[in-house]
Amino acid sequence: MRQSANPESLVVTITRQGSGFKRWRLVLPALLWTVAFFVIPFLFMAVMSLWHRIGGEIVATWNLDNYVEFLTKPHLVKSLLNSIEISFCVTVISIVLAYPLAWIIAERVPARWQRTALILAILPFWTSYVVRSYAWLLVLSKQGIVNTFLLDVGIIAEPLAIASTRYATIIGFVHFFVMLLTLTIYANLKQLSPNYARAATDLGAGPLRTFWHVILPLTLPGIMVGAFLTFVLCIGDYITPKILGGSNELVLPQVIMLQIGRRADFPNAAAMSIILMAVVIIAYLLCARWLKMERT
Amino acid sequence: MNTRKLKNYVLAGLGAMCFAGTQSALAAGSINALVWCDHTDPEFIRPFEEANDVKVNLKEFEGTGAALSILEQSQPGDWDVLIIDGVDVPKLAKDGLLASHPEEALPIADIWPEVLLEENHKIDGKWYGMTELFGYNTIAYNKDKVDPADMLDMTTLWGDKYKGRIAVYDWHTPMIGLVAMGLGKKTAELSESDLPEIKDTLFKLKENASQFTDVVSSQTALATGEVDILFGGGEWLTGVLSQEMPNLDWVLPEQGGLMWSQSVTTLADAKNPEMALKFMQYILSPEGQAKLATSSCYWAMPANMKTGPMLNDQQKAALRWDQQAGYLANSQLYPVVSAELDEKMEDLWTEMLQR
Numbered sequence: 071m072r073q074s075a076n077p078e079s080l081v082v083t084i085t086r087q088g089s090g091f092k093r094w095r096l097v098l099p100a101l102l103w104t105v106a107f108f109v110i111p112f113l114f115m116a117v118m119s120l121w122h123r124i125g126g127e128i129v130a131t132w133n134l135d136n137y138v139e140f141l142t143k144p145h146l147v148k149s150l151l152n153s154i155e156i157s158f159c160v161t162v163i164s165i166v167l168a169y170p171l172a173w174i175i176a177e178r179v180p181a182r183w184q185r186t187a188l189i190l191a192i193l194p195f196w197t198s199y200v201v202r203s204y205a206w207l208l209v210l211s212k213q214g215i216v217n218t219f220l221l222d223v224g225i226i227a228e229p230l231a232i233a234s235t236r237y238a239t240i241i242g243f244v245h246f247f248v249m250l251l252t253l254t255i256y257a258n259l260k261q262l263s264p265n266y267a268r269a270a271t272d273l274g275a276g277p278l279r280t281f282w283h284v285i286l287p288l289t290l291p292g293i294m295v296g297a298f299l300t301f302v303l304c305i306g307d308y309i310t311p312k313i314l315g316g317s318n319e320l321v322l323p324q325v326i327m328l329q330i331g332r333r334a335d336f337p338n339a340a341a342m343s344i345i346l347m348a349v350v351i352i353a354y355l356l357c358a359r360w361l362k363m364e365r366t
Numbered sequence: 367m368n369t370r371k372l373k374n375y376v377l378a379g380l381g382a383m384c385f386a387g388t389q390s391a392l393a394a395g396s397i398n399a400l401v402w403c404d405h406t407d408p409e410f411i412r413p414f415e416e417a418n419d420v421k422v423n424l425k426e427f428e429g430t431g432a433a434l435s436i437l438e439q440s441q442p443g444d445w446d447v448l449i450i451d452g453v454d455v456p457k458l459a460k461d462g463l464l465a466s467h468p469e470e471a472l473p474i475a476d477i478w479p480e481v482l483l484e485e486n487h488k489i490d491g492k493w494y495g496m497t498e499l500f501g502y503n504t505i506a507y508n509k510d511k512v513d514p515a516d517m518l519d520m521t522t523l524w525g526d527k528y529k530g531r532i533a534v535y536d537w538h539t540p541m542i543g544l545v546a547m548g549l550g551k552k553t554a555e556l557s558e559s560d561l562p563e564i565k566d567t568l569f570k571l572k573e574n575a576s577q578f579t580d581v582v583s584s585q586t587a588l589a590t591g592e593v594d595i596l597f598g599g600g601e602w603l604t605g606v607l608s609q610e611m612p613n614l615d616w617v618l619p620e621q622g623g624l625m626w627s628q629s630v631t632t633l634a635d636a637k638n639p640e641m642a643l644k645f646m647q648y649i650l651s652p653e654g655q656a657k658l659a660t661s662s663c664y665w666a667m668p669a670n671m672k673t674g675p676m677l678n679d680q681q682k683a684a685l686r687w688d689q690q691a692g693y694l695a696n697s698q699l700y701p702v703v704s705a706e707l708d709e710k711m712e713d714l715w716t717e718m719l720q721r
Contacts, residue, residue: 126457126705143713145720204586211592231530233592234577316577317536320719331429332538333705333712334438 119340128337136341146325146342153321154349156236156311157304160243161297167244168251168296175252176259188256192249199246203313206242207233210314234316242314243304250303251296258292259285294360301353305346322346396421397641399447400433402628403663404499405649410657414648420641428580430454437463442635446642452486452497452629453702459494465632465639466492473650476670480694481627495631498649499659499666502697503540504623506599506616508588520548520619523597524570533587534571535598536578538715539708543701544598544624545571553624553698558707561714568718571597578719581664588614601685605665608684618693625697627669652676659685 122131140146175187194202209215212229220226232238266288270280308323317324322342329339399405399422406424415422427433430451437445437458450458458464472493474482481497488494505517511531516522523532535541543553545567551560575597579587584603587593589611596603600623604614630649632642648654655668656676667685668677674687686693703711 123705143717145717148720149716204582207583207586208590211590213591231576234587312580313583316533316579316583317719318575318577320716325716328712328716330431330435332431333708334431334435335709336435 115340115343118337119344121337123333123335123337136338137345139338140342140345149320149322149325150345150349152236152319153305153323153346156239156243156321157301159240160247160304161300163240163244164247164251164300165293165297168248169255169293171248172252172255172259176256188253191252194245195249200309200313202246203242203310206238206245206314210238210241233314234318236315236319238314238316239311242310243307246310247300247304251293251300254296254299255289255292258289262288291360294357298353298357302350305349305353395419395638395641396423397446397636397638397645398423398425398444399449399645400425400427400436400445401447401449402426404658404661404666405449407657407661407663410654410661413657414645414654417648418641418644422645443637445633446636446638447645448631448633449498449628450495450631451700452483452495452627453700455486455495455629455631456489458631459489463634464494465634465636465642466494467632467643467646469493471643471647472496473647473670473672476672477650478669478671478690478694481625481669483627483629487629495629496646496650497627497669498630498655500625500627500669501602501666502600502616502618502623502625502693503535503544503598504600504616504618506584506588506596506603506614508591508594508613509615510613511591511594514615514617517595517617518619520544520621523595524548524567524574526574528595529574530576531594532571532575533577533579533584533593533596534575535584535596536580536719537598538712540624540626540700541598542568542711542715543698546701547621547624547698548619550621553701556701556703556707558710561710565714565718568714569721572718572721602664602666605660605681605684606662608665609680618696622696622698623693625694625699628666 118128119136120132120134122129122133122135124131171191175184175191179187197205210232211217212231212233214233216232217226217229221229232241262285266284267280270284275283305321306323308321308327311317311321311324315321320328323346326339326342326346329335329342397420401424403426405411406426411422411424414420425436425445427436433448433450434454437448448458448464455464459466474493474496477497478500481500483497487496505520505523507514507517512528516527522528542564543556545564546553546556546560549563549567576593577583577587579596581603584596584599585607588596588599588603589607600616604611604616607614630646632639632646636642649658650670652668652670652673653676655670655673659666659668659673659677660681665681665685667687667690674682677685677687682688701711
């Protein structure tokens with residue numbers, strides 16, 4: 071109250087309120103967009119997940135049967151576990167491969183070649199995702215390049231069954247997401263002042279110690295943003311597991327597509343989608359500390 | 367060339383394309399058709415468009431469920447023509463979605479009697495659809511890699527001889543029907559009590575199969591030698607490859623095959639009903655049938671018996687034109703089951719895939 075009695079404070083308060091309103095006005099389009107294309111569709115989906123498809127008709131039953139059904143059928147729960155396992159493996163492998171690549175581009179490639187190196191790194195993005203998956207299928211098939219090479223050099227006597235397995239799915243995903251992670255980690259490395267490394271060296275730290283205690287913690291936001299994006303995109307994808315995995319095991323998005331494509335069972339598909347979204351939210355909460363993109 | 371010039375060329379090109387598109391759309395009219403991929407072959411569509419000065423806008427779907435979903439979410443008048451499984455015609459007709467046609471507008475006498483499926487297409491004395499193509503879910507194989515004699519017995523596939531060399535068509539309805547036939551059951555009489563035996567057989571099949579595939583992946587797997595047998599395959603899979611890969615073949619085993627069919631219908635709320643009927647008549651004509659039966663997406667047997675002269679010897683051989691009488695006699699229709707049993711079958715299929 072004492073503050074508002076002060077004319078100077080009053081001016082500051084009004085100005086702040088004004089700027090706050092302006093800020094809201096500026097974010098309004100984005101807010102409307104989010105409400106129209108995320109919140110409302112999500113609410114529709116949440117409501118739909120409580121309904122049921124009975125005798126070919128969608129009936130507003132208002133219960134949790136679809137969720138109970140999912141959680142009590144082991145083969146459906148397994149599809150969720152498959153999704154989590156594959157996404158986790160892909161994320162970890164992609165980080166391990168992308169970090170050195172990003173570091174080499176940021177630190178070892180001359181500045182004038184860095185843009186070219188980045189373009190080369192993201193070049194595979196320019197081709198269709200489906201075409202890339204089918205291309206991998208041909209590479210990994212029994213008569214593909216990998217098996218032909220291994221047979222020719224005498225490492226194996228019989229072709230390896232790589233295509234139509236989980237390994238093929240992971241290879242296809244990793245190829246795609248290494249590029250994405252390289253970009254986010256590279257951006258983070260470039261923001262890093264070289265003075266951090268110099269200071270560590272001055273204080274007697276070797277290259278490994280400098281990396282482990284200085285560079286790596288400071289680039290964690292870039293890694294985690296890339297990792298989160300990788301996990302989310304990976305867990306929601308059904309094309310690559312379908313093409314490269316040969317449907318020998320199903321991931322949750324494939325099961326969701328089966329509900330829609332074969333039986334038009336939107337309530338069941340909606341319930342499964344909500345469960346998938348819950349997993350993504352958990353992943354977000356686990357990464358939230360780093361997703362602020364601020365160095366603490 | 368400087369950047370500005372390049373930009374001008376690109377803009378001019380885009381403008382020209384837009385103008386060309388508008389001109390095309392402004393032709394004598396247009397119809398919208400919801401179709402399987404075989405109807406999207408330009409070789410099939412172009413003659414009709416040119417002859418009638420009409421634009422056929424095609425929307426491709428991948429499954430009956432998807433087609434019905436699109437239809438449910440559409441406004442009346444959005445679609446003129448719908449290609450759908452024959453078994454789905456009665457429900458759509460009863461829901462008032464399909465238009466009926468006078469008998470004389472359709473070449474009923476020219477359709478193979480076994481695939482006319484009058485009980486599906488003729489309701490209360492009115493014709494709501496007509497079979498346009500049919501084929502078989504049976505056994506497709508690479509005859510250089512497997513003994514063709516083995517393929518005459520479906521039970522070979524759940525034995526050990528071809529373990530790891532089999533792909534299975536990933537669609538629960540036909541495949542459960544086919545397995546049921548292999549076990550000596552009638553697809554028309556399938557009930558819940560049959561599921562345990564079918565489940566055991568499916569689990570054996572799962573141990574032998576290296577992959578479960580859709581249409582494109584099935585073709586790729588067989589063509590690249592990834593597998594030697596496709597259970598559930600037929601002329602729809604090998605036909606399109608028959609010229610380049612004559613080693614790929616298909617057969618109806620002793621237990622028979624599952625006959626599939628697709629029907630052409632027009633919508634009750636079609637904006638251009640006359641043109642929709644013309645398109646239906648084109649599809650059912652020998653000329654349209656020959657092009658559709660050998661489309662670049664997949665091949666199938668034309669329903670019109672008079673299509674023979676429009677096909678060459680290689681196409682006839684790939685489709686088994688001369689053996690149809692015997693094949694039709696040894697085939698059964700897709701299982702038509704209640705929504706509850708279908709859900710249980712789909713659940714069983716998913717459980718098998720997850721093993």
